[in-house]
Amino acid sequence: MDISVLQQSIGKYVSLSAQEYEQLIPYFTCEKLNRKQLLFREGAHIQQVAFVLSGCLRSYSVDESGMEHILQFAPEGWWITDMLSFLKGTRSHLYTESIVDSEVLLLSRERQLDMFDALPKMERYFRIVTENALCATRQRVIDTLSLTARERYLQFCDTYPGIIHTIPQKYVAAYIGVTPEFLSKMRSSLYR
Amino acid sequence: MDISVLQQSIGKYVSLSAQEYEQLIPYFTCEKLNRKQLLFREGAHIQQVAFVLSGCLRSYSVDESGMEHILQFAPEGWWITDMLSFLKGTRSHLYTESIVDSEVLLLSRERQLDMFDALPKMERYFRIVTENALCATRQRVIDTLSLTARERYLQFCDTYPGIIHTIPQKYVAAYIGVTPEFLSKMRSSLYR
């Protein structure tokens, strides 16, 4: 398996020797996912966090009326899991699904904590990754509070120029918090 | 100054010796804040994170129409700052204000990074605090996507039973994402 994507991500924040990278490998397991394959499902205890080597995943919740709401997209180089279930051991309220054929590295919480003791630099790496995720999520809260649906769509196009053309529009709608129908109407009024 | 609130917070996640707690003190500076006093303002480079010893703070943004949107409340025992400016050194888009007379400990990013090297347990502590903050913020995103304004209000009452009666209603409105007028109407229709 080619873990160079992970090495690149780690290398951005801490520097590990070749030997330390070797040491890292046994903590992870690799898994291939097909398009639309579920990695984690609602009701389960999520014990793993996934790092995307290739492809793209999404995590979403389904409300009581059956509507999906997307919490996160995870393209190549991103981490994804249900943090709440992963950290607290509660039952998950999220589904995590592969949008296209993907390859992920899985790391269990237990092994992650062992890793933190064995390789303190990895605790630093995850501290920074978590800080960045917190920033991004806070910005999203601000955006949903202060922007209109139209502005949130434009913001999304700005923030994720890469995936906008590779995923169904209805996923964009489920992320910015509107119905697919309304997104369609916004788009038709924008490009005219 | 009485830093037992901080010790209690740290003690929840890592165990420090009395000597290590002593070692910690010089990293922080203490500051008293009056009601409505601004700690950080928009446009500044936020170099510090604040830990609330007593009182309550809030961080909020002001959109171009002058409306305030509250990102976070920080009662006793909580950390607060503009993560984005604090981490990336960008100019802040947030105001951080003391709601009532408060006492905070300030920690600069520079000193925090020194502290991580001197006391790895504190890096672990902040890793966990950040993980928890990420969980909470993600839950908030889910709630704003899947709940109605009425449900978000009830959720808020549930989540923050303590502060609901100590802060102006308009702050609650600015947090859950409705106008003060509409919150008032929701409340009158709820309690009848």
Added chain:
DNA sequence: CGCGGGTTTGATGATGCTCAAGCCCGGTGG
């Protein structure tokens, strides 16, 4: 072909906002 999922379009309706007025109440000065 025909099927099915995604997207579009249109009519209608609910949710939540804007603006304006009035009220309540604690503080301040005469």
Added chain:
DNA sequence: CCACCGGGCTTGAGCATCATCAAACCCGCG
């Protein structure tokens, strides 16, 4: 003690945004 002020909360009328529901369309795929 009262008059007055100002900020926060309430109430109401009218309106904008966005959802719902239903129908049609498009297009890749079996």
